[in-house]
Amino acid sequence: MFNQLLALCTHFRRDARAIWAPGHCVLCRAGAPPGRDLCAGCLADLPTIGCGCPRCGLPLAGVRDDPQGTAVPCGRCLRGSPAFDSVFAAFEYTDPVAWLVQQLKFRRRLALARLLGELLAEHLAEYLAAGRSSGAGG
Numbered sequence: 453m454f455n456q457l458l459a460l461c462t463h464f465r466r467d468a469r470a471i472w473a474p475g476h477c478v479l480c481r482a483g484a485p486p487g488r489d490l491c492a493g494c495l496a497d498l499p500t501i502g503c504g505c506p507r508c509g510l511p512l513a514g515v516r517d518d519p520q521g522t523a524v525p526c527g528r529c530l531r532g533s534p535a536f537d538s539v540f541a542a543f544e545y546t547d548p549v550a551w552l553v554q555q556l557k558f559r560r561r562l563a564l565a566r567l568l569g570e571l572l573a574e575h576l577a578e579y580l581a582a583g584r585s586s587g588a589g590g
Contacts (some may be wrong), residue, residue, distance in 0.1 A: 509539030
């Protein structure tokens with residue numbers, strides 16, 4: 453009973469916020485869908501990684517796949533493996549993504565943690581649904 457009441461309160465609070473305080477894009481201040489702090493235009497403009505090294509996540513200049521269809525590591529990782537097995541990166545660390553991360557870290561804009569977490573989760577779900585299990589993502 454308590455969990456149902458808590459869930460009801462949570463949904464009411466979220467729905468009330470959407471009605472009384474419609475969302476605004478954190479980048480351009482245009483209207484944004486409820487619960488999403490980015491407008492469609494800014495979301496489309498985020499710098500995704502097309503093809504990245506499956507170990508370090510750095511963007512690669514072109515598609516580099518071996519005959520089995522797995523991504524080939526970059527030259528730096530081939531020369532010396534990093535201390536970790538793989539990386540998943542949803543976006544390149546350039547503006548506006550770098551600005552969002554810096555606002556979260558250094559300006560304590562904690563609401564951006566939800567936005568960045570949701571974007572990462574969405575990209576990771578797409579990546580895994582595509583049948584890939586390691587690498588930079590994109």
